[in-house]
Amino acid sequence: MAKIVNSWNEWSRLRRVIVGRADGTMIQAPEPAVVRDFPEDGFPAGTYGPMPQDMVDAANEQMENFAAILESHGVVVDRPEVRDWSEEIATPDWKQASQFGVMPPRDVLLTVGPEILEATMSQRARWFEYLAYRPLLQAYFREDPDFRWESAPKPRLTDASYHAGPEFWHEFESLDEEEAIARFTMNRRWNLTEEEPLFDAADVGRFGKDLFVYHSSVTNAAGISWLTRHFPDHRVHVARFRESHPIHLDATFVPLRPGLALSNRKRVPLEEDMVKLFEINDWEIVPCAEPALDEPPPLCYCSVWLSMNTLLLDEKTIFVEEQEKAQQQQLYDLGFEVIPVPFWAVGPFGGGLHCATADVYREGDMEDYFPKQIPGY
Numbered sequence: 187m188a189k190i191v192n193s194w195n196e197w198s199r200l201r202r203v204i205v206g207r208a209d210g211t212m213i214q215a216p217e218p219a220v221v222r223d224f225p226e227d228g229f230p231a232g233t234y235g236p237m238p239q240d241m242v243d244a245a246n247e248q249m250e251n252f253a254a255i256l257e258s259h260g261v262v263v264d265r266p267e268v269r270d271w272s273e274e275i276a277t278p279d280w281k282q283a284s285q286f287g288v289m290p291p292r293d294v295l296l297t298v299g300p301e302i303l304e305a306t307m308s309q310r311a312r313w314f315e316y317l318a319y320r321p322l323l324q325a326y327f328r329e330d331p332d333f334r335w336e337s338a339p340k341p342r343l344t345d346a347s348y349h350a351g352p353e354f355w356h357e358f359e360s361l362d363e364e365e366a367i368a369r370f371t372m373n374r375r376w377n378l379t380e381e382e383p384l385f386d387a388a389d390v391g392r393f394g395k396d397l398f399v400y401h402s403s404v405t406n407a408a409g410i411s412w413l414t415r416h417f418p419d420h421r422v423h424v425a426r427f428r429e430s431h432p433i434h435l436d437a438t439f440v441p442l443r444p445g446l447a448l449s450n451r452k453r454v455p456l457e458e459d460m461v462k463l464f465e466i467n468d469w470e471i472v473p474c475a476e477p478a479l480d481e482p483p484p485l486c487y488c489s490v491w492l493s494m495n496t497l498l499l500d501e502k503t504i505f506v507e508e509q510e511k512a513q514q515q516q517l518y519d520l521g522f523e524v525i526p527v528p529f530w531a532v533g534p535f536g537g538g539l540h541c542a543t544a545d546v547y548r549e550g551d552m553e554d555y556f557p558k559q560i561p562g563y
């Protein structure tokens with residue numbers, strides 16, 4: 187029987203990966219966890235519906251091209267199921283008028299060694315997203331006797347999981363960035379309460395034995411506590427950055443190879459112990475390059491910092507968005523072979539090259555890259 191699932195970090199040689207799909211992606215209906223508001227592009231707050239078909243086609247074309255590039259480098263590429271994300275969904279506790287999509291597998295699936303963990307997610311619209319990956323996970327389970335298939339406790343996502351309803355986001359949007367940072371980031375709370383553990387997989391940075399989890403607008407302290415208990419052989423550290431609306435670590439702080447990490451030049455780390463941990467273990471943290479875009483493209487809820495949302499083929503070779511020339515040059519200067527990949531059309535579907543993928547197999551085992559630790563962190 188085959189070994190299918192194994193990945194302990196972000197940089198060891200990639201052999202198998204899931205690449206998402208743009209098909210059927212929705213501008214989500216409002217809910218306590220998220221309100222989409224694109225008045226100039228046909229979706230003012232309160233409205234929802236499918237992404238324009240020409241955008242879906244353009245994103246899918248770039249994703250097919252990326253899958254082909256990965257395959258040409260000896261990586262097996264798996265794809266999730268196409269599903270109808272426009273359907274209303276319900277649990278005994280709530281109804282949600284639309285779902286989201288399945289472009290960013292990184293948000294949902296966390297691979298740690300031989301385990302793939304389905305994250306709780308914190309948006310009602312994303313409650314059933316794991317279903318698109320189930321055919322793949324079932325196949326891995328059948329073929330790989332060591333595969334640990336795990337699912338975090340499905341959250342209730344009742345109103346108790348949120349401080350307020352969709353109106354939270356209307357008020358949030360009325361604040362300028364500094365006000366939002368002072369009110370929410372510095373107080374470690376956006377609209378999630380601590381009612382139940384909530385986390386997105388993309389808030390976890392995998393550095394071998396050490397996992398860094400972003401306390402963000404989609405991951406709460408209970409979620410980080412759950413992950414700490416779930417991975418007793420790891421050291422789980424809280425990461426925080428000076429960012430008004432944090433969603434996911436992979437456009438904020440990413441490892442490039444043992445001893446080298448890339449940090450968002452604007453989003454300053456707020457955990458002093460985190461910076462110290464890297465310093466005492468002789469890691470260099472470099473600020474990323476300036477992004478090519480000033481503003482995100484139409485219908486995009488991600489930031490321009492998708493410029494640093496890259497995928498490592500191995501610790502010397504990195505896939506970078508084709509038009510992010512400054513980021514490419516910086517990585518080249520740091521000693522990487524840079525493979526440019528056109529991917530801007532995918533951004534509005536939920537992310538860049540890292541978001542659009544989920545590791546299945548990278549070579550190597552769990553290693554300790556931070557032998558010196560800081561007690562209590």
Ligand code: ABU
Nearest residue numbers: 433434437488489537
């Ligand atoms: N899913 C990654 C998005 C992060 C960002 O927009 O900065």
